[in-house]
Amino acid sequence: MSQFIRFAVILCLSLLISPFASAQDAATALQQSIQDLKNDVLKLNKNLFILEEDLLFPANTQFSVFLSMDSGKLFTLDSVQLKIDEKVIASHLYTERELEALKRGGVQRLYIGNLASGKHEIIAIFSGKGPNKRDYRRGENIQIEKGSDPQFIELQIIDDPTKEQPIFKTRVWE
Amino acid sequence: MMPVSTCHPFLISTLGLLLSLPLTLCAQQERHETRVQDLAYGTSLFHLFQQKKLAAITELTVADEKGMLKNQRADADLLLGSLYFEYGLPKQTADIFNQLLEHELSTETRHKVWFNLARVEFEQENFDQAEEYLSRLKQPLSAAQESQRHYIQSSLQLNNGQLADAIQSASAIKPDDSWYAYAQYNLGIAQIAAGDSASGLNRLKALAELKTRDKELLALQDAANLVVGLIAMSQNNPDDGLAQLRKISIKSPLTSKALLATGTAWSRKNEPKKALAYWQLLIKRGQPDRATLEASLVTADAYEQLGNKALAAQAYDLAVKLYEQQSLQLDQIIDSIPALELYNSLPDDRLFSEATIGSLKNNPALFKTLTTLQQTITGQPFQQALQQYRELLEIADTMATWEGSLPAFELMLRERRQSFTSKQPLVEKALDLQQLDQYQHQRQALAAEVNRIEQQQDFLALANATETDYLQQLDEVKSLLERLQQKRDVTQEREKYRLLFGLLYWDISTDFAPRFWKLKQQLLQLDSALQQATASTLSVQQASSRYEQRLDALNQRILQQESEIKRLQSSLSELILRQQQVINQLAIQALQQRKKNISQLQLSARYSLARLYDELSTQSKKKP
Numbered sequence: 001m002s003q004f005i006r007f008a009v010i011l012c013l014s015l016l017i018s019p020f021a022s023a024q025d026a027a028t029a030l031q032q033s034i035q036d037l038k039n040d041v042l043k044l045n046k047n048l049f050i051l052e053e054d055l056l057f058p059a060n061t062q063f064s065v066f067l068s069m070d071s072g073k074l075f076t077l078d079s080v081q082l083k084i085d086e087k088v089i090a091s092h093l094y095t096e097r098e099l100e101a102l103k104r105g106g107v108q109r110l111y112i113g114n115l116a117s118g119k120h121e122i123i124a125i126f127s128g129k130g131p132n133k134r135d136y137r138r139g140e141n142i143q144i145e146k147g148s149d150p151q152f153i154e155l156q157i158i159d160d161p162t163k164e165q166p167i168f169k170t171r172v173w174e
Numbered sequence: 175m176m177p178v179s180t181c182h183p184f185l186i187s188t189l190g191l192l193l194s195l196p197l198t199l200c201a202q203q204e205r206h207e208t209r210v211q212d213l214a215y216g217t218s219l220f221h222l223f224q225q226k227k228l229a230a231i232t233e234l235t236v237a238d239e240k241g242m243l244k245n246q247r248a249d250a251d252l253l254l255g256s257l258y259f260e261y262g263l264p265k266q267t268a269d270i271f272n273q274l275l276e277h278e279l280s281t282e283t284r285h286k287v288w289f290n291l292a293r294v295e296f297e298q299e300n301f302d303q304a305e306e307y308l309s310r311l312k313q314p315l316s317a318a319q320e321s322q323r324h325y326i327q328s329s330l331q332l333n334n335g336q337l338a339d340a341i342q343s344a345s346a347i348k349p350d351d352s353w354y355a356y357a358q359y360n361l362g363i364a365q366i367a368a369g370d371s372a373s374g375l376n377r378l379k380a381l382a383e384l385k386t387r388d389k390e391l392l393a394l395q396d397a398a399n400l401v402v403g404l405i406a407m408s409q410n411n412p413d414d415g416l417a418q419l420r421k422i423s424i425k426s427p428l429t430s431k432a433l434l435a436t437g438t439a440w441s442r443k444n445e446p447k448k449a450l451a452y453w454q455l456l457i458k459r460g461q462p463d464r465a466t467l468e469a470s471l472v473t474a475d476a477y478e479q480l481g482n483k484a485l486a487a488q489a490y491d492l493a494v495k496l497y498e499q500q501s502l503q504l505d506q507i508i509d510s511i512p513a514l515e516l517y518n519s520l521p522d523d524r525l526f527s528e529a530t531i532g533s534l535k536n537n538p539a540l541f542k543t544l545t546t547l548q549q550t551i552t553g554q555p556f557q558q559a560l561q562q563y564r565e566l567l568e569i570a571d572t573m574a575t576w577e578g579s580l581p582a583f584e585l586m587l588r589e590r591r592q593s594f595t596s597k598q599p600l601v602e603k604a605l606d607l608q609q610l611d612q613y614q615h616q617r618q619a620l621a622a623e624v625n626r627i628e629q630q631q632d633f634l635a636l637a638n639a640t641e642t643d644y645l646q647q648l649d650e651v652k653s654l655l656e657r658l659q660q661k662r663d664v665t666q667e668r669e670k671y672r673l674l675f676g677l678l679y680w681d682i683s684t685d686f687a688p689r690f691w692k693l694k695q696q697l698l699q700l701d702s703a704l705q706q707a708t709a710s711t712l713s714v715q716q717a718s719s720r721y722e723q724r725l726d727a728l729n730q731r732i733l734q735q736e737s738e739i740k741r742l743q744s745s746l747s748e749l750i751l752r753q754q755q756v757i758n759q760l761a762i763q764a765l766q767q768r769k770k771n772i773s774q775l776q777l778s779a780r781y782s783l784a785r786l787y788d789e790l791s792t793q794s795k796k797k798p
Contacts, residue, residue, distance in 0.1 A: 030752050034562060035263055037745055041569050042261075044738050045228065046235040048576050051731050053236075055586050066213055101223035105208075107216025152213055173213060 053112075062150035063115035065090070065122070069157035072103045075136060075166035077157065078128040082111055085120055089113060107154070115146045124155050124168075131164050140168045211245035212237070218253060228568065231257045248274060248283045252290065259294060262562065267294050281313065289315055289323060296326050305330050320346075325353040332364050340364070355381055355391050359398060371405055378402045382421060396426040404435055412439040427548060430456060430465035437472065446476045462500065462546040464768070467775055470496050474782065483790055490783035497776035504769045507543050508762055514543055517563045517757045520551065543761075550764035559760055563753045570746055577739050583732050591725050605715050610708060617700055624697055628690065633683040636690060641682055648675050 053062070065082055069075075077099060082090040090111040094102075102108060122142040130136030144153065152173035160167045210216035214237030221230035234254045237243050243250045255270035271291050275284065292307035308327055314320055324346040331340035344357040358381045365374030378398040386392060399421045407415035416439045422432040437452035453476070456469040474489035519540055521530045534541045550556050627635045637645055651671050658664050 030749070030756065031562075033745070034566065034749055034753070035265070037742065037749060038261060038263055038565070038569070039266060040738075040742055041572065042228075042231055042235065042263075044576070044735065044742060045232045045572065046239060047731070047738075048579075048735055049232055049236045050239060051583065051728070051735060052579070055583055055728060066217070068210070068216060097224050098220075101220045104219070104223045105210060105216070106220025106223045107210055107213055108220050109213075109217050154213065 057112055057114055057150075059150050060148045061114040061116065061146075063111075063113055063146060064109060064150070064152050065111040065124075066107050066152065066154045067102070067110045067157070068105075068107045068154060069102045071159055072099065072157070074131050074159040074161075074164060075126075075157055076129040077102070077126060080110060080127075080155075081125040083123040083125075084115065086123075110155070115151070117146050117148060119143065119145050122153065126157065126168060130166065136166075138166075138168055140170065142170045144172065208246070208249050212243050212250065214242050215246055215250050215253065218250075218257075222253075222257065227257055227261055228572065231261060248277070248279055252283070252286060255290060259297075262565065264294055264298055285311055285313060285315060286319075289319055292326060293322070296330070301330055301333055318351075321348065321351040321353040325357050328357050329360065332360060337361075337364055337368055349384070352388070352391065355384060355386075355394055359394055362398065363401065366401070366405060371409070375402050375405055379418070382418070392423065393426065396422045396428050396432075400428050400432055400435070403432070403439070407435065407439050407442060410442070412442040415439045416443075427552065430459070430461050430463045433459075434465040434469055434472070437469070441472075441476060441479075446480050450476050462503075462542070463549065464771055467497065467500065467772060471775055471779055471782075474779070478782075478786065483786055487783060487786045487790065490779050490786060493779040494776060494783060497772050497779060501769055501772050501776070503542070504546070504765050504772070507546060508765050510539060510543065511758050511761050511765075514540055515754075516543070516551075516761055517560065517754050520544070520560060546768070547761055547764055550761065556757070556760050556764075559753065559757050563750070563757060566746065566750050566753055570743075570750065573739055573743050573746065576735070577743070580732060580736055580739070587725060587728055587732065594721060594725065601714065601718050605711055605718070607711065610704075610711060613704055613707070617697075617704055620700070621697060624690075624693055627693075631686070633679070633686045636686060636693065637682050641678060644674075644678050648678065 057063075067080060069077065077094050079091065079093045081088060092108075092110060098108065120143075122144060124140045124142070125137065126140070127135075127137045140155065142153065144151065154171040154173060156169040156171060158167045158169060208215075210219070214233055218230045218233040218237075221227075221233060231254065234243070234250055234257070238250070238254075251270055251274045255267045255274070258264075258270060259267040268291065271287050271294070274287050279287070288307045288310045292304045292311075295301070295304035295307060304326065308323065308330070311323065315323060324343050328340045328343035328347075331337075331343055341361055344354075344361055347354040347357055358377055362374045362377035362381065365371070365377060367374075379402055382395045382398045382402065384391070384395065386395070399418045403415040403418035403422075405415075406412070406418060416436060419432050419436045419439065422428055426432070433452050433456040437449040437456070439449075440446070440452065441449035450473060453469040453473045456466055457473065459466065470489070470493035474486050474493055477483075477486035477489050519537075521534070531541075531545070534544055544551065551560075623635075626632065634645065648671065651667075652675075655664050655668055655671060659668075
């Protein structure tokens with residue numbers, strides 16, 4: 001076999017490709033230690049998040065607002081402002097990455113805070129580009145009655161192809 | 175476009191997206207096919223789609239702990255299992271999927287779990303288990319998963335040496351699916367290795383003709399073109415080889431090999447000048463790779479073949495010097511590896527685009543090292559080690575953030591405790607059970623009085639304020655009459671007194687029943703109010719005690735997490751150092767291997783040079 005053919009064969013073998021990550025030696029002590037650490041860190045992370053929520057947002061006053069959208073073809077969200085009882089509690093300017101994550105079906109936790117029991121008025125102001133890339137600003141007014149359980153509100157931005165307009169809906173999660 | 179390493183096919187396919195290859199998957203940004211029925215599932219996806227795996231995992235595990243995954247538990251577990259796998263925790267992944275199988279699942283979900291387990295085992299190179307899980311699949315999966323299933327099946331069959339079966343399995347993958355390209359490549363190489371080079375070459379040629387703009391697929395096509403070109407030349411078909419080699423991108427990591435091979439092809443066609451042009455171009459590019467080093471040697475060979483022995487001797491001499499210089503440079507690079515901190519200075523761009531390489535030029539030492547090590551760095555073992563190192567750094571960041579948050583948690587808790595303590599006097603006042611006892615005694619006395627009124631039919635006891643006033647006045651009149659009757663006749667006045675008292679008594683007595691009923695109602699209301707007061711007092715007492723216990727428990731949790739963070743930070747520091755050593759070691763090993771190659775080339779060049787000098791010297795001796 002000529003040197004050239006040997007080279008070709010070696011190259012062929014070295015070019016066998018798999019799109020999967022070929023597993024390194026998972027049995028090595030270092031890898032095992034890293035896996036153990038990761039597992040511990042995930043548990044720690046979980047515990048600390050729960051602790052943080054328990055400290056900052058006790059269940060009886062906890063109030064969260066989420067935001068979701070469907071294809072986002074009729075409305076490109078730039079920002080959202082959230083008011084509770086006429087007081088601005090959250091504003092968010094969207095990055096391209098966040099918008100893509102929303103369009104792909106992700107749900108954003110826009111706000112988490114505390115709210116006293118009773119009736120409250122929530123106003124969400126959506127700004128962005130509407131149909132035909134025109135500036136679009138829309139306010140949604142929601143009346144809620146906060147009880148003693150945590151409350152979750154989802155703001156939904158939905159494309160309405162029949163009207164060629166975005167629809168803004170609210171869902172109160174039980 | 176997002177980096178490949180952050181968008182793993184395993185995860186995406188688990189999510190059932192109608193996509194196939196890493197870069198394409200990210201670029202196309204398809205909508206997730208499972209409807210969100212639990213908010214935590216949706217928020218986890220939101221993090222995942224931004225490549226924040228740790229946050230995505232945390233979202234699901236927190237929601238699980240709080241019982242907030244009531245509507246799509248199986249979907250959440252499927253997602254969590256995939257996220258764990260992405261995060262390099264295969265055991266936990268398999269545990270989640272296996273636990274999921276213990277529950278009552280829809281046939282579709284059960285198939286998804288089996289399929290995911292097959293992929294986990296396949297990636298872990300547990301091929302028997304992977305085959306076992308694949309054999310359980312009795313119904314079609316989603317389109318993307320079907321393609322991947324056939325890819326895995328085909329790869330497993332290739333691994334078992336069942337080439338015909340592997341070809342059959344791969345034929346089920348649609349050509350527009352990216353799994354198709356990988357399957358075709360592997361099949362092509364396997365066919366060549368098995369001796370059926372005609373079929374293998376045709377397969378690779380077809381793969382190279384696929385229309386694509388995907389970077390990874392283009393790189394795969396370059397590899398296919400190179401293999402086809404080399405095999406064609408090894409079969410004495412340099413024209414075919416050249417045609418194939420020309421298709422390789424000039425910016426490919428395989429360009430040096432392609433230039434070397436192109437020169438060789440021209441040499442085979444007895445066109446040494448053209449061959450030299452390619453090799454010299456290769457040398458001029460100055461890439462510190464093996465092909466470039468070999469070019470120096472083959473250039474000298476070519477001069478020799480052209481009969482220009484003096485030029486050949488000069489070229490061999492240059493090659494020897496170049497190899498010496500390269501060898502010294504490699505020593506320097508090896509020495510500089512620890513100080514260069516490759517693990518921190520490497521770019522995120524795994525494919526080392528031109529722009530990335532350009533951006534490194536302001537750091538010559540790093541630039542030299544990275545270009546020398548490009549093939550090693552872009553290889554799987556190095557990339558895995560690097561990714562693991564970066565994950566450790568991410569963990570360190572997370573820990574530092576939490577560590578920084580703990581004083582705030584403690585402050586918050588202190589303030590709550592202070593607020594609680596400041597309200598204690600009020601609470602204690604509210605919890606005064608002695609006062610409640612007094613009220614109870616008063617109530618008992620009132621009840622006894624009501625009882626007496628009823629038994630004695632003491633109508634006057636229920637007189638209202640005006641009547642009581644009248645009764646009092648009448649009483650005074652009566653006393654006055656008793657005093658006056660000794661002085662004069664008061665019969666008339668007495669009669670009037672009797673009449674008025676009678677009238678008043680009549681009024682009061684006839685109204686006794688409703689008044690008594692009202693009184694009893696009031697007594698019942700008092701009972702109820704006292705009961706409520708007792709219950710409220712006890713409730714406040716319990717709440718106060720519970721609150722205190724809760725504050726203590728929160729304090730305990732903060733302390734526990736504090737010590738856990740310290741413990742993990744200590745092992746994390748050690749692991750980071752060890753991982754840095756692993757990365758350095760991989761780089762040094764590659765450089766040492768390169769040195770070995772250079773020594774072989776150097777030996778060969780020195781031998782050729784000596785031989786040539788010998789021949790030249792013999793020739794000169796022969797001359798008269």
